[in-house]
Amino acid sequence: xxxxxxxxxxxxxxxxxxxxxxxxxxxxxxxxxxxxxxxxxxxxxxxxxxxxxxxxxxxxxxxxxxxxxxxxxxxxxxxxxxxxxxxxxxxxxxxxxxxxxxxxxxxxxxxxxxx
Amino acid sequence: xxxxxxxxxxxxxxxxxxxxxxxxxxxxxxxxxxxxxxxxxxxxxxxxxxxxxxxxxxxxxxxxxxxxxxxxxxxxxxxxxxxxxxxxxxxxxxxxxxxxxxxxxxxxxxxxxxxxxx
Numbered sequence: 001x002x003x004x005x006x007x008x009x010x011x012x013x014x015x016x017x018x019x020x021x022x023x024x025x026x027x028x029x030x031x032x033x034x035x036x037x038x039x040x041x042x043x044x045x046x047x048x049x050x051x052x053x054x055x056x057x058x059x060x061x062x063x064x065x066x067x068x069x070x071x072x073x074x075x076x077x078x079x080x081x082x083x084x085x086x087x088x089x090x091x092x093x094x095x096x097x098x099x100x101x102x103x104x105x106x107x108x109x110x111x112x113x114x115x
Numbered sequence: 116x117x118x119x120x121x122x123x124x125x126x127x128x129x130x131x132x133x134x135x136x137x138x139x140x141x142x143x144x145x146x147x148x149x150x151x152x153x154x155x156x157x158x159x160x161x162x163x164x165x166x167x168x169x170x171x172x173x174x175x176x177x178x179x180x181x182x183x184x185x186x187x188x189x190x191x192x193x194x195x196x197x198x199x200x201x202x203x204x205x206x207x208x209x210x211x212x213x214x215x216x217x218x219x220x221x222x223x224x225x226x227x228x229x230x231x232x233x
Contacts, residue, residue, distance in 0.1 A: 031218075031219075033218070033220065035221075040225065041225055041226075042119070042206045042208070042223030042224050042225050042226050043160070043206075043221070043223050044223070045218075045220040045221070045222070048218035048220060050218075055218060056218045056220070089158060091158075091160065093160070095219075098219055100146065100147075100148045100167060100210060100212060100219070101148055101165050101167055102219075103150065103162040103165065104162075104221060105162070106152075106159055106160035106161075107159065108157065108158050108159045109158045109159065111158070
């Protein structure tokens with residue numbers, strides 16, 4: 001399977017703990033996106049990487065959130081001192097060319113529950 | 116103001132019938148793209164169809180077609196011959212060029228839950 005993969009698929013944590021999610025994009029894609037989807041909403045943009053460079057961050061990405069993409073391959077999203085409001089589905093997507101028509105390929109998501 | 120508005124939280128359609136899912140958008144850009152994604156209960160977003168703002172013809176992909184009315188800023192998805200497997204959430208999304216960031220991020224609506232009845 002050469003699609004976008006995300007791990008873990010589910011994560012339950014207690015408030016105040018740190019969590020880290022991983023995304024493996026389609027191998028030839030150099031653009032990688034993170035989105036957050038809360039219940040009853042569409043995905044909301046969090047951050048964007050072109051190769052290893054993080055070029056854009058949404059204001060939704062508070063200072064408790066950090067994302068990396070070392071070597072321009074996989075990416076990690078870390079949430080420090082989790083809060084109940086962080087409970088959501090975290091989606092990763094990748095794309096190849098930066099053209100208006102290019103679709104983003106999404107992974108299955110990581111569902112985070114903060115107790 | 117919402118950039119993407121999907122006014123139908125839920126829709127029901129009889130199997131083998133056609134259904135239209137509504138989407139209106141708001142942008143001041145001249146160049147933009149509109150996408151529809153399907154999200155089954157498994158969670159993965161599946162790309163269905165794309166329409167560019169300069170495309171003169173409505174996009175079609177198999178049983179999916181996009182009814183694009185630029186002056187009304189609407190981009191409705193039409194699914195013909197509905198199947199049970201079409202039951203899912205459907206999201207309309209927009210990519211802006213000028214006012215959007217260089218990332219070409221997608222802005223999504225809240226979605227419509229489609230249920231296909233046997």
